[in-house]
Amino acid sequence: MNALTNPRAAQIAAELESDIGALVPALDDLVARVTGVDPTVAEFDRTSIRLTASLVFPDEVGHGEVGAHLHRYRDEVRLDIGIVHDRMFARPDGSPSDRSCYLNDFVASVTLQPGSVDLPAEFVRHVVAGVAAARDGVRRHNRRNQAPWSEVQVTAREG
Numbered sequence: 001m002n003a004l005t006n007p008r009a010a011q012i013a014a015e016l017e018s019d020i021g022a023l024v025p026a027l028d029d030l031v032a033r034v035t036g037v038d039p040t041v042a043e044f045d046r047t048s049i050r051l052t053a054s055l056v057f058p059d060e061v062g063h064g065e066v067g068a069h070l071h072r073y074r075d076e077v078r079l080d081i082g083i084v085h086d087r088m089f090a091r092p093d094g095s096p097s098d099r100s101c102y103l104n105d106f107v108a109s110v111t112l113q114p115g116s117v118d119l120p121a122e123f124v125r126h127v128v129a130g131v132a133a134a135r136d137g138v139r140r141h142n143r144r145n146q147a148p149w150s151e152v153q154v155t156a157r158e159g
Contacts, residue, residue, distance in 0.1 A: 017046055019077050020070055022117045024049060027079065030124055031068050034131040039068070047072040055083060055131070057104065058139055062087040062156035064104065066131060073111065079119070081127055082107040083134050090153040101154045103137030106130045 028051065031039040035053040043050035048071035055064035064085035071078055083106045088096035108130060110123045133140070142151050 017072075019112070019114055019116060020047065020049065020072070023070055023077065023079075023112065023119065026117070026119045027051060027068055027070055030081075030119060030127060031066055034128055035066050039066075042067070043069075055085070055135060057085075057087070057135055059154070061154050064135075076114065077112045077116070078109060079112065079123075080107070080109045083131065086157040087138075087154045088157050090155040094153070094155060096155045096157055100157075101138065101152075103141055103152065104134050104154075106134035 027049075028039060031051050031053050035055050037053050039051040039053040041049065042052045048069065050070075051068045053066050055066050057064060062085055064083055064087070066081065066083055069080045071080075083104065085101070085104050087101040087104050089099045089101050091097050108123070108127050110120060112119075138152055138154055145151070
């Protein structure tokens with residue numbers, strides 16, 4: 001629907017904008033909890049906010065970041081969280097291959113009801129567990145697959 005077919009469109013938009021503002025403290029807490037650092041505002045306008053925070057991997061190889069985008073999606077509020085990193089599978093000589101290390105990937109999304117002031121507890125648990133698992137993905141894989149031919153090594157993307 002749009003403003004031509006829904007006379008309440010302006011009212012819905014105003015409600016969503018206030019809903020987004022009400023969720024920012026909960027989002028800030030979640031991003032800080034999974035990264036251990038305070039997030040920064042990467043992008044902001046009346047209907048969306050994007051927070052980012054650095055993510056350090058246990059082997060300290062490469063750079064990672066947790067990004068959270070709280071925005072209006074149609075007539076609802078949506079939250080997308082994911083890890084962006086520069087970790088690549090390494091070749092035997094240690095140089096980066098052309099394959100991104102999917103073991104460190106994580107994405108999650110939730111659509112929130114209008115008037116929400118907290119993130120759903122199940123979603124928070126999913127994000128906390130998912131980011132922890134993604135952060136430790138390479139080490140966990142190597143511990144489970146101890147044969148030398150299945151060991152994974154990573155390096156940072158060049159450039």
